[in-house]
Amino acid sequence: MPAAGKARASTGARERLMAATEQIMGDEGYAAATSRRVAELAGVKSTLVYYYFPTMDDLFVAVLCESGERALARMRAALTADDPLRVLWLINTDTRYTRLSTEWMALANHRKVIGAELKVFAERVRDIETAAVTMVLRAHGVDLTEFPPVVMSILLTGAARIICNESAVGMVQGHEQLRTFIxxxxxxxxxAVRPADQGGPG
Structure with a gap:
């Protein structure tokens, strides 16, 4: 096989392994993402897992970084949306997103390298969320010292994740009221009007 063909095949197998790992984590939990199970779902030999990733931690880090960039792109979309707060709410009430986030947190408790990567990603997410909330509050002339954007963003996204996490185990008490409040x-x-267009708070 020509070198270019080998490179394409290599990339395809690597991507399939990463996609399989993310799917297993979301559907079955991180503990189910063994090298054998990942290879089986990806449709490759199990030896290829360690060909592309020296350790399972390397595989998990690669998946976290790739899926993290996709999540960050969704978050950044909130900054150009007509309704940033609603975009953040919808993202964080997406059960697939919150389920994976929970699995990454659980895995990070057992693997320090995952925890370090997750911290970097979480901080970037928090920055984007806070920027979106800041933009909205400033557009409405809200006193940011009385309503700190970072606090408001944590309350908004935290409420969303609580609903998802509790719903996963059948707990729904208070959810309808919380959704209505949010x-x-x-x-x-x-x-409706961005700060740069309105010439300051009204």
Whole structure:
């Protein structure tokens, strides 16, 4: 096989292994993502797992970085959306997203290298979320010392994750009221006019 063909085949196998790992983590939990199970789902020999990734930690880190960049791209979209708060709410109430986040947190508790990577990713997410909330509050002339954007972003996204995590085990008490409260909060702060266009708070 020509070198270019080998490179394409190599990339395909590596990507399939990463996709399989993420799928298993989301569907069955990180503990199910063994080299044998990942290879089986990816449709390759199990020896290829360690050909592309010296250790399972290397595989997990690669998946975290790749999926993290996709998640960050979704978060950045909130900054250009007409309704940033709603975008953040929808992202964080996406059960697939929150389920994977929970698995990464669980894995990070057992593997320090994953914890270090997850911290970097989480900080970038928090920065984007805070920037989106800051933009909305400033557009409405809200006193940011009274309502710190980072606190408001944590409350908004944290509420979303609580709903997802509790729903996963059948706990729904108070969820309807919380959703209604958040929906009213979001509706109260639309971003009809951006700060740069309105010439300051009204």
């Amino acid at each position: 929906e009213q909060f979001i509706a109260h702060y639309p971003l």
